[in-house]
Amino acid sequence: MQQIxxxxxxxxxxxxxxxxxxxxxxxxxxxxxxxxQRLRQIKQLxxxxxxxxxxxxxxxxxxxxxVYLMRQAISVLRLKGHQISDDEAExxxxxxxxxxxxxxxxSHVLENTLVNISHEEISVMIMQExxxxxNGRLDLAIRIFTNTYKKHFLHQLVxxxxxxxxxxxxxxxxxxxxxxxxxxxxxxxxxxxNVHNDQLVVDVKGIYSIEKFLISRRLxxxxxxxxKTVVAAEFLLINVLKRAKDLLIKGESLFVTPTLNIFLxxxxxxxxxxxxxxxNGKGVLGWYTxxxxxxxxxxxxxxxxxxxxxxxxxxxxxxxxxxPRTKLHDKPLSASKEQKYLKQIEKNIIADPEMARYFLMTGxxxxxxxxxxxxxxxxxxxxxxxxxxxDASDINLSALGKTVKKYFVCYPKELDIY
Numbered sequence: 001m002q003q004i005x006x007x008x009x010x011x012x013x014x015x016x017x018x019x020x021x022x023x024x025x026x027x028x029x030x031x032x033x034x035x036x037q038r039l040r041q042i043k044q045l046x047x048x049x050x051x052x053x054x055x056x057x058x059x060x061x062x063x064x065x066x067v068y069l070m071r072q073a074i075s076v077l078r079l080k081g082h083q084i085s086d087d088e089a090e091x092x093x094x095x096x097x098x099x100x101x102x103x104x105x106x107s108h109v110l111e112n113t114l115v116n117i118s119h120e121e122i123s124v125m126i127m128q129e130x131x132x133x134x135n136g137r138l139d140l141a142i143r144i145f146t147n148t149y150k151k152h153f154l155h156q157l158v159x160x161x162x163x164x165x166x167x168x169x170x171x172x173x174x175x176x177x178x179x180x181x182x183x184x185x186x187x188x189x190x191x192x193x194n195v196h197n198d199q200l201v202v203d204v205k206g207i208y209s210i211e212k213f214l215i216s217r218r219l220x221x222x223x224x225x226x227x228k229t230v231v232a233a234e235f236l237l238i239n240v241l242k243r244a245k246d247l248l249i250k251g252e253s254l255f256v257t258p259t260l261n262i263f264l265x266x267x268x269x270x271x272x273x274x275x276x277x278x279x280n281g282k283g284v285l286g287w288y289t290x291x292x293x294x295x296x297x298x299x300x301x302x303x304x305x306x307x308x309x310x311x312x313x314x315x316x317x318x319x320x321x322x323x324p325r326t327k328l329h330d331k332p333l334s335a336s337k338e339q340k341y342l343k344q345i346e347k348n349i350i351a352d353p354e355m356a357r358y359f360l361m362t363g364x365x366x367x368x369x370x371x372x373x374x375x376x377x378x379x380x381x382x383x384x385x386x387x388x389x390x391d392a393s394d395i396n397l398s399a400l401g402k403t404v405k406k407y408f409v410c411y412p413k414e415l416d417i418y
Contacts, residue, residue: 012064016168016175020068024090026137027067030097034289035126039063039100041292045173046106047233048224050321052177055224059100059107065168066096072190073157073164082195084154091140092154096164099145101126105293109234113241114263115288117270125273125285156200160375162189162210170213170220182220185209194380201380204392210377211393214400218369226365228326232410235361236324240300240314243358247308254311255302260295262287309350310358324361324410332407333362344415361410369400 008028012020022028030036039059048055074089084092102122104110111119124146131138143149145158157164167186174182192206202210224230245264247254256264268277268284276283303315317323333341338360345356370377370389379392390397 014061014065014068016172017065017068020064022067023071024093026090026134027093027097029134030094030130031064033130035101035130036060036063036098038289038292039103041294042103043106043293044169045177045224046109046230047237047318048177048227048230050233050323051227051229052179052224054176054178055173057172057176059103062168062172063097063100065172066099066164067093069164069167069186069190070096070157072187073193076190076193077195080194087140088144088151088154091138092144092157094138094141095145095158098127098130098141099123099158099165102288105291105296106234106237109237110241110296113238114291115268115273117268117273121270122273122285122288125276126289129285152198153195153200156375160200161370162193162200162202162213162377166217167213170216173220173224174216177224179220179223181223182216184213184216189213196378196380196384196386199378199386201378201386202389204379204381207379207389207392210379210389211395211397214369214377214389214397218367218400221367221369226367226406228328228408229323231365231408232324232326232361233318235363235410236314236318237296239358239361240303240311240318241296243308243311243314244299244303247311252308254306256299257295259287259290260299263291310355313349314358322413324359325413325415326408326410329407329409332364333409338362341409341411341415345412348414349412359412362408364405364407366403366405368403370397371401 008022008025010022010028012022014020022031037060042059043049044057044059044062045055070093074084074092078084100119100123102119102125104114104119124142127138127142127145131142140149144154147155149155159165167184167189170182170184171186174180188209189202189206192203192209194201194203241264244254244256248256248261248264262279266279272284276285279287300315300318303311304319306312306315341360342353342356345359346353349359350356377389378386379389380386390401
């Protein structure tokens with residue numbers, strides 16, 4: 001029987017970047033793989049769609065966008081005389097395609113709730129599993145991703161303070177939220193990329209684009225990623241899952257998808273993932289790659305009708321967008337103020353003091369747009385000298401490197417507290 005040759009050189013129409021060519025067969029095969037298709041079911045911005053109705057884009061289209069930007073960057077660097085072999089170009093493209101493959105449902109929201117391991121660590125594990133399946137063709141991509149390859153600048157294109165990940169998500173998140181302050185000159189920045197002493201640098205002509213990039217990143221964090229209502233929704237979701245887990249551990253009957261049930265009834269350590277321990281005939285990593293936003297949303301929809309008053313009310317709050325009121329402060333909530341909130345919750349929401357704590361959420365959110373203590377953004381001058389962006393810029397960027405802290409308190413809007 002004659003085998004049909006599948007055309008793997010597809011064109012994808014992206015609303016942010018335009019037409020994207022899938023020029024590589026292995027990129028197509030990885031994109032078609034179930035563990036990558038899972039990213040279609042994981043929202044890029046978690047619960048931000050409850051604040052920004054257009055923010056329903058997923059990790060799937062973000063990953064494809066980074067592939068497009070990576071190919072643009074490779075072309076620019078080659079034109080400037082830097083040697084990047086075809087194998088290296090394919091490998092760094094694979095690395096950026098799979099950089100988010102280990103994300104938990106709702107992206108960062110549940111990273112330390114359902115599992116106590118970072119998505120980057122899980123991404124490497126999934127890449128290694130895929131590498132076995134693809135007969136070692138991801139060896140170089142994994143070395144670049146883990147920064148164990150000789151050309152350090154290739155890793156910086158994947159993970160640094162000026163990588164293709166950040167360039168795509170700022171543009172994409174700005175587009176879908178409608179927050180124009182996040183708009184950056186992506187094309188200009190990529191055209192200005194260069195390499196000096198195996199370090200990714202920016203030609204001096206691109207300095208103003210980098211300044212705009214850093215300022216936009218700061219604004220996007222406070223206007224979108226750390227928006228106080230988004231923070232309230234995210235911590236509400238965390239408390240819903242915490243209550244569900246407590247009930248399951250006590251032996252309560254609870255509707256839950258089989259995949260989510262695995263993670264609510266077990267507490268997995270990083271070592272469990274490394275050893276890929278078996279649960280019901282499947283490794284924990286295999287279960288993880290079946291878990292997505294749908295497991296959470298379907299379960300929460302049913303939990304609205306559960307007999308437990310805490311689980312039902314919290315679930316209803318998410319489903320019907322009855323989110324808590326949030327206040328931001330310069331100092332942590334005092335013990336006396338916390339007791340005032342809890343007494344009001346006991347009076348108006350639920351009488352049980354222990355259960356009342358599910359309805360009061362406090363914590364700390366922090367942000368800095370640029371951390372010069374990590375990897376610096378370097379500016380290359382025409383005479384070959386290199387300066388760190390703070391030294392090269394004629395405006396004061398030091399404030400962008402300062403960690404801003406804000407303490408929050410979230411509580412039901414029914415409370416008589418002002």
